[in-house]
Amino acid sequence: MKEKFEILTSTCVPLPLENIDTDQIIPARFLKATTREGFGDNLFRDWRYGKDGKLNPDFVLNKGTYYGQILVAGKNFGSGSSREHAAWALVGYGFKVIVSSFFADIFKNNSMNNGLLPVVVSPEFLNEILKTVTENPASTLTIDLPSQTITNNATHRSEHFDINSYKKDNLINGRDDIDFLLANKEKIEQFEKKRTGE
Amino acid sequence: MSKTLFDKIWEKHVVDTLSDGTIQLYIDRLYCHEVTSPQAFAGLRARGLKPFRPKQITCVPDHNIPTLHQDQPIKDPVSKKQVDTLMANAKEFGLTCYGLMHPKNGIVHVVGPEEGLTQPGMTIVCGDSHTSTHGAMGCVAFGIGTSEVEMVLATQCLTQRKPKTMRITIDGERKPGVTAKDIALYIISKMTTGGATGYFVEYAGSAIRHTTMEERLTICNLSIEMGARGGMIAPDEVTFAYLKDREFAPRGDEWKKKLNEWKQLNSDPDAHFDKEILFHAEDIEPMVTYGTNPGMGMAITGTIPTLESVPESGRISYKKSLDYMGFKAGEKMIGKPVDYVFLGSCTNGRIEDFRAFASIVKGKKKADSVTAWIVPGSWMVQRQIVAEGIDKILNEAGFELRQPGCSACLAMNDDKVPAGKYSVSTSNRNFEGRQGQGARTILVGPLVAAAAAITGKITDPRTLL
Numbered sequence: 001m002k003e004k005f006e007i008l009t010s011t012c013v014p015l016p017l018e019n020i021d022t023d024q025i026i027p028a029r030f031l032k033a034t035t036r037e038g039f040g041d042n043l044f045r046d047w048r049y050g051k052d053g054k055l056n057p058d059f060v061l062n063k064g065t066y067y068g069q070i071l072v073a074g075k076n077f078g079s080g081s082s083r084e085h086a087a088w089a090l091v092g093y094g095f096k097v098i099v100s101s102f103f104a105d106i107f108k109n110n111s112m113n114n115g116l117l118p119v120v121v122s123p124e125f126l127n128e129i130l131k132t133v134t135e136n137p138a139s140t141l142t143i144d145l146p147s148q149t150i151t152n153n154a155t156h157r158s159e160h161f162d163i164n165s166y167k168k169d170n171l172i173n174g175r176d177d178i179d180f181l182l183a184n185k186e187k188i189e190q191f192e193k194k195r196t197g198e
Numbered sequence: 199m200s201k202t203l204f205d206k207i208w209e210k211h212v213v214d215t216l217s218d219g220t221i222q223l224y225i226d227r228l229y230c231h232e233v234t235s236p237q238a239f240a241g242l243r244a245r246g247l248k249p250f251r252p253k254q255i256t257c258v259p260d261h262n263i264p265t266l267h268q269d270q271p272i273k274d275p276v277s278k279k280q281v282d283t284l285m286a287n288a289k290e291f292g293l294t295c296y297g298l299m300h301p302k303n304g305i306v307h308v309v310g311p312e313e314g315l316t317q318p319g320m321t322i323v324c325g326d327s328h329t330s331t332h333g334a335m336g337c338v339a340f341g342i343g344t345s346e347v348e349m350v351l352a353t354q355c356l357t358q359r360k361p362k363t364m365r366i367t368i369d370g371e372r373k374p375g376v377t378a379k380d381i382a383l384y385i386i387s388k389m390t391t392g393g394a395t396g397y398f399v400e401y402a403g404s405a406i407r408h409t410t411m412e413e414r415l416t417i418c419n420l421s422i423e424m425g426a427r428g429g430m431i432a433p434d435e436v437t438f439a440y441l442k443d444r445e446f447a448p449r450g451d452e453w454k455k456k457l458n459e460w461k462q463l464n465s466d467p468d469a470h471f472d473k474e475i476l477f478h479a480e481d482i483e484p485m486v487t488y489g490t491n492p493g494m495g496m497a498i499t500g501t502i503p504t505l506e507s508v509p510e511s512g513r514i515s516y517k518k519s520l521d522y523m524g525f526k527a528g529e530k531m532i533g534k535p536v537d538y539v540f541l542g543s544c545t546n547g548r549i550e551d552f553r554a555f556a557s558i559v560k561g562k563k564k565a566d567s568v569t570a571w572i573v574p575g576s577w578m579v580q581r582q583i584v585a586e587g588i589d590k591i592l593n594e595a596g597f598e599l600r601q602p603g604c605s606a607c608l609a610m611n612d613d614k615v616p617a618g619k620y621s622v623s624t625s626n627r628n629f630e631g632r633q634g635q636g637a638r639t640i641l642v643g644p645l646v647a648a649a650a651a652i653t654g655k656i657t658d659p660r661t662l663l
Contacts, residue, residue: 018515019391019491023629028608032262032276034236034283046631051617074515076392079425079491080629081608082327083234084343105361105395105427106327110343123511164359166220176345178245181353184214184222188250188355191213191224 003115004174008096009142009153011068014133015060020073021080022107026089028081039085040092061093066137069096072129076100077118078107087111097143099150101126112167113176119143119150119161128152145172200466202363203432204398207338207463211321213355223358225254226320228350229306230293232259232284233610234325238348239287249291251354256315257288257295258306262610265573265600268298277611302445304576304602307331307544311415312578314444318433318460323350328544328626329428330421334414335441336433336463338398341422361427362396362472365465367403370479375660377554378413379546379624379643381405382420383485383495385477391493395425397473400465405479406431411440412550419545420626423492432464484659486531487628487641489519494628498646498658502529522630523638524618531640531656538621539570539651540633541644543607546624547575549582551644556591558648558662564596565654571613572597573605597651609634622650 030042047059055062077100078086087110090098096116101123108118132139132154139154145168151158170176214222249255262277272278288295296302302313307328310316318336323329325347332339342356349356366385399421414431421429438457441447448456483497504527508516520527541555564570572592574580580602583589589599606613607625615621617636624647628639645659652662
């Protein structure tokens with residue numbers, strides 16, 4: 001059983017770059033583990049650490065100004081490689097929600113399969129959130145999955161976000177797709193029989 | 199009702215549709231490599247399950263294997279553990295696995311088509327975004343994450359939302375010196391790196407019809423670089439001629455039966471696509487990228503776009519990108535010095551790519567300032583290179599042929615470009631650090647790569663043809 005997701009209120013980490021690809025989230029040289037654990041240490045590795053291996057004090061995760069369980073990023077977050085390690089790294093670091101105006105497809109699926117909620121907002125609302133958070137690091141967002149709303153608590157503005165009801169139910173109930181697919185095994189076998197009979 | 203090619207294949211694989219539109223999709227073939235599968239096998243084991251349809255699964259280690267001395271144990275213990283884990287998982291569950299030094303080993307997206315494992319009309323997945331490659335043979339092929347690999351291992355099915363459809367038509371005739379890679383980089387530069395997200399793309403038009411099978415594999419391979427779920431091309435005589443008599447292709451009466459089915463695989467004349475895009479082949483020049491995503495590409499003769507030409511919301515990222523590359527807006531790319539050249543990857547690691555590269559370097563010498571990694575996509579490609587004498591042309595020009603694998607495309611092995619160095623690469627991604635921490639990647643086709651290797655700088659290959 002996975003962790004259940006319902007309502008989250010948290011401060012945020014702003015990362016207003018566009019097209020943040022999965023090679024930035026977790027570089028390939030850190031993909032060599034054979035388990036799902038430990039990837040959080042290398043989240044945004046080459047932005048968090050300098051070439052000398054020392055912490056880069058200018059990177060948002062190292063400044064100490066911003067913290068929280070929500071990452072707010074520019075459009076087209078998670079493009080590139082299908083590596084689920086990107087979702088594992090974000091979860092491992094402690095993020096539960098990523099807010100952006102646009103997500104890459106495979107990343108979106110990978111994150112939902114790991115209890116990490118991708119919340120798509122309008123470009124205008126994204127700008128507002130980034131502005132609020134940047135100016136006031138203590139400000140919070142509330143993500144209400146059952147009612148599919150995201151609220152900027154500093155401005156009290158809310159937006160509805162889309163998620164298909166199957167994935168939503170899985171996230172709320174901590175279920176996964178394999179539970180569903182295994183329960184449907186008879187249909188798979190019927191499908192195969194029908195095909196070979198064609 | 200008229201249907202698209204995508205619809206025809208997709209609908210034949212729907213096992214169940216849930217009330218919210220989520221689809222349980224049947225998968226004909228699963229390819230596994232060593233990086234994205236170990237956690238899926240572990241999950242399967244934790245649930246007390248075995249692969250549901252082991253005969254539909256093929257395992258090929260490729261991502262972090264060395265490209266020298268593959269007959270010896272892998273030196274990097276972590277890489278070795280991943281490859282060993284894949285071999286052990288395949289053995290435990292009775293799966294076909296082409297390990298190191300196996301005559302069928304290579305990059306999984308090169309191996310699948312060349313062995314005839316990839317066939318028209320199939321649904322194919324792999325824990326790798328470049329699975330879109332296989333769509334070139336007229337199948338629905340796309341990359342998935344590790345949790346999804348586990349789903350397919352357990353049930354041969356995936357839960358999916360049906361993507362939207364897009365047709366990209368390229369009419370006209372391409373100019374000499376323009377390769378399939380240039381066509382793809384041109385399309386991506388126009389579409390942008392996220393411009394096809396949410397769509398499954400069919401490539402059509404006269405310029406596509408006149409491509410070879412290997413060129414189609416290159417074009418579909420790069421579909422993901424504009425965010426597309428996958429790319430595909432309707433199978434035709436080019437596809438069938440390529441597939442016939444390959445190891446796992448159907449034979450005899452079965453071939454005839456399949457051929458009849460495959461000939462139905464095309465979009466109906468009045469089929470509706472959610473989006474239609476038209477390009478003209480005459481507009482395409484040899485391409486280079488200048489930034490840190492594959493959408494940042496331009497004609498080799500062009501100049502790097504100005505900051506003002508970029509939408510305001512993207513300017514911070516654009517500036518960061520040019521700073522990383524050490525380039526300035528308004529500069530020309532021609533003449534810029536090159537430190538490394540990489541020929542290979544699932545994008546450009548096939549025999550036609552080596553022929554193209556050899557056509558430029560024949561009778562010339564590699565520039566002393568350039569380190570070149572020449573890496574075949576598979577052992578089959580390697581054998582073809584030797585059989586055609588291309589290895590001799592390469593050797594005489596100062597190039598050394600390495601052993602197959604993903605190599606410097608993502609630098610998980612020793613083939614890493616040092617920080618700050620410029621790499622002219624036939625691979626698929628120019629992301630920051632992709633070819634090594636701090637490495638600066640310029641994506642190109644095999645002809646531009648060859649011209650750079652000879653001259654030591656970005657050079658229009660048409661001046662050397």
